Amino acid sequence: MPATMKTARGHARGLTLIEVMIAMFIFLVGILGVLAALPSGVNAAHYVMFQDASIHLSRSKFAEFRRDRIDPRVDLLDGAPYVDGGASPPRIQEIKNGTPGGWRDFAHGPGDVYENFDDIEHYQWMIDQDDIKKSVTVDPAKGYIPTTNPGADLSVTPVTIVIQMKGSKREMRYTQYMYSYGK
């Protein structure tokens, strides 16, 4: 049987409708495959925008902490007056928004700090409670100075701000080492 089907008179016949439809189906699958790749590009772009926004927001939060001369080992603990307290001393940071994990909204009501930040209602933040309980000691192997007193407490606290896009698992973590201002 030759590869090309022939009619009894030896004429090469055209493709049948079924064959064309199968071909079109394959074509459609290919197109859909290409289209399916587009959302991943959109997601990646969204992710980069989230990264950009979270950089602004984390730097602002660190600036707020330094502005308020906090002791991170005390003031950033859950339940501390600075983050969860009442009027004395005045609480500056946002209260928890009730979602599991201890997330906080960025204050964006009229007159609030982040009032005019685009899409701010989509973001929430928290302090990594494990990090602020860590102490950083002199470790010459890591290049921490001074190198003459290994194991000594450097009196700095790793403060990690986690920023999340609400309704997703996208998170960015930013860590800075902060001294206590001692007020």
Next chain:
Amino acid sequence: MGAVMRVRRGFTLAEMIAVLAICLSLTVLVVPIFRLSTNTVRNIEEKLSAYEAARNILDVMEQEIRQAMTNERGEHFSIKHLVYKDTDTFTPDQTGNPLAMDPTPYLFSRREAAVVNLMRPQPGAQFTNTNSADRSTLVDGTLAHPLAYNTQMIYLPTLHESWYESIRTTMTYPQPQNDSGQNVSYAEPALTRPQILADVSQNEISIYLQARDNEPEINDSFSALYWYNEPPYRGQPGNELKTERKFKDWIDQYTRMHIGGMNVLDFNCAYWNEVDGKFYDVSDSMVVYFSPPPKAIRMTITVCDRQKRKRVTLCRVVQIPIAMGDGVVANKGGLPDPAYLTPSPYNREKDLKSLEPGL
């Protein structure tokens, strides 16, 4: 005849019509999806580019403002707040009345234009070759632009005490026009404020510095430079940098920086009031002089690109490390102080219109 004569027939008309109909149907189905997807990608990429530009602009401004300092002369940190009504259709009028100023910032035809004036140290960037025009070699370990600005004079580089710095937009203080007599020359004439207001994408952040402690003057008789210590009032209210000073020298190219490309529609600056625990915007057409500076400010910018495709409004809180001021403005909510010179405390709001009618 051994060869069988074969006729390869093609598609019938009916088959072709059926295939084309199916193909057309598929195309019609796929094209809107494709268009939607590509539009989404394009929109996001345009917005992403605005986000990136905003981050770059805020990064540069933040590193400048964090260096604000006080000195023994009690010189001031000031924030001016001006608003302009643009004529660009990219930012339509909220009320439809082209004569009325929109009350809502950032979204409509109301353009926010802040000016932050500060003193900042000279952290380094000194040149090894102090007596020649060769300024290519920095002292080892000193810092390079933009954190540090190099010495200003080509003949006699000197050690500066500090710098006056003014961060504003070209909308607020347009660049000087070409002036051959003053060695101010641009490839294209600088845009005027009406031109910028007609095309808001042309508005740029402008950072302008002037060395403190050295007052150069050319003595034309000897073609030499003379240096004078600046008097104490050089940083007082009313003497902050406004228009870019024109020197008979090359000062401009080393002490002026415009951040262009992706430009800002708005630049607003609020100050932290320690007692009230909140940021306050400076009232329209007002200036607040601080001494010492407030502990933090909040910069808000709206960014678009030259094609005016997308824009984004972002803010950033900036702590000023050396600042110890409580940010309480003595007459906030009261009458503005109409005079430049006022006894301390200097955290006072003043009426910019009465101080500077030109604005």
